[in-house]
Amino acid sequence: MGGGGGSKKILVGLVVLMLFGVAVYLKLWTIDYTVSSDEAELLRRQFDLANREAMDESAEWRLKYDVEAERVTECMNELKQIKGSFEVDDGNAASLNRKLVNLQKENMALVERMETMKQELEAEKLKCSLQ
Numbered sequence: 001m002g003g004g005g006g007s008k009k010i011l012v013g014l015v016v017l018m019l020f021g022v023a024v025y026l027k028l029w030t031i032d033y034t035v036s037s038d039e040a041e042l043l044r045r046q047f048d049l050a051n052r053e054a055m056d057e058s059a060e061w062r063l064k065y066d067v068e069a070e071r072v073t074e075c076m077n078e079l080k081q082i083k084g085s086f087e088v089d090d091g092n093a094a095s096l097n098r099k100l101v102n103l104q105k106e107n108m109a110l111v112e113r114m115e116t117m118k119q120e121l122e123a124e125k126l127k128c129s130l131q
Helices: 002-088 093-130
Strands: none
């Protein structure tokens, strides 16, 4: 008769131990779940911030490009005017010729700078798309 009471104690001890183990497992699972959801929120915020920064930088480069494109257009228009007046009026040819040469130099410099900025803009767009 003494053998039956000992196995009941062991069985009750096992059940209590199993319940304790399940409780610890559930507690660890909920802690891990909260940390994981917090990490996901943090990652989302970091991604949003990086995306906004990339958009701002892209807009800044686009503005620089637009300003340079406008300057080149103005220079080209002035160059066309001078060429037109040069063909019509030969009276002040020397000063017009100097202006023409200066504008052509400035135009070439602006075109080169615009091409450089265009390449930098493309590189920034590529960099933004990779993020």
